[in-house]
Amino acid sequence: MNFLIVRLGALGDIVHAIPAAAALRRKYPDARIDWLVDARHRELLTLVPIIDRIIAVEKSSLGGWLEAARQLRAVRYDAALDLQGLLKSAVLARASGAQRVIGFSIWHLREKTASPFYSEAVDTTATGALSGHVIRKNLRLLRVFDIDDEQIEFPLAAVQSAAAESVREQAAGAPIALINPGAAWPNKRWNAERFGETASFLREVRGYVPFVLWGPGEELLARAVVEASGNAARLAPATRLADLAELCRAASLMVSGDTGPLHIAGAVGTRIVSIFGPTDPERNGPWAEADVAISRYASCDCHYERRCHRADWCLDSISVAEVTAAAQLRTQDKCSPS
Secondary structure, eight states, X not given: OEEEEEOOOOHHHHHHHHHHHHHHXXXXXXXXXXXEEEGGGHHXXXXXXXXXXXXXXXXXXXXXXXXXXXXXXXXXXXXXXXXSOSHHHHHHHHHTTOSEEEXXXXXXXSSGGGGGGOSEEEOXXXXXXXXXXXXXXXXXXXXXXXXXXXXXXXXXXXXXXXXXXXXXXXXXXXXXXXXXXXXXXXXXXXXXXXXXXHHXXXXXXXXXEEEEOOOTTOHHHHHHHHHHTTTOSEEOOOOOHHHHHHHHHHOSEEEEESSXXXXXXXXXXXXXXXXXXXXXXXXXXXXXXXXEEEEOGGGXXXXXXXXXXXXXXXXXXXXXXXXXXXXXXXXOSXXXXX
16 A cells, blocks of 8 residues: 655644555555655655655656656555645645545534545544544544554654754753744744743752753743843753754653644653643644643634734733743652653
């Protein structure tokens, strides 16, 4: 059997799709499983050993699509699974030439125009704990292959990382906390000063060594958090995605909004305190029962919008005391450094 998974982005959503690939591999250990992804997220999938081949969409243009389709058609896929639910992803799944093109039912699509490109649409509605989480929805899509597998597994290979080794050396045996203030959506970014005060609490009260993560264009934000912490926090080294995964393995706690690094931390088992506003933690949040999501989704009027259009931004109502109380709860048992 030859399978194609189509999940182009974003980073956190790709993380949430990995358990479906793992379940597919458990059912079909000898199958070929390829993954179509946007080029900027390819590095994360290089850490997933159960994937046979990664096909990257190098350019977001007609030419980029055609080149990706050319590579896909070189393989005779038995099935293509669109885990994204967008018109773009559905078109590319169909362009693969797969015998079966499988996607979510129209009620679960982000763009309903994707529906005509599927040969089979799956209703992933369910009830119960975490039933609405996107990880569970992805797993339920596999029922078309008689796979009824609820196991959430993230086969991410460990790699050597100079960045992670540097952080471990600086922590000198103390437990490590990661503070992640950035996010692609401005609507998801909690106040830098409050992140800094939280980092100070983790250092002074809980005995953690906090490191502030940053990605492209976020170094000034990260430095502002370090300054707001009274230099209780340290600036993390520059990282690739592979380094980020290893930093998360080294850490005992992450405090973050809803963004890719948060979900990588969850995938490697780092303890999490998360901050949610416009997105729903029941759908996109931490899936480990003990992890804490502080949410204002119920009172937010800007669901899944990049920018807030209200004067009273929902994340402004989340105080440092609320986040530090959650961190105290999440770290109440003694954490040994990784």
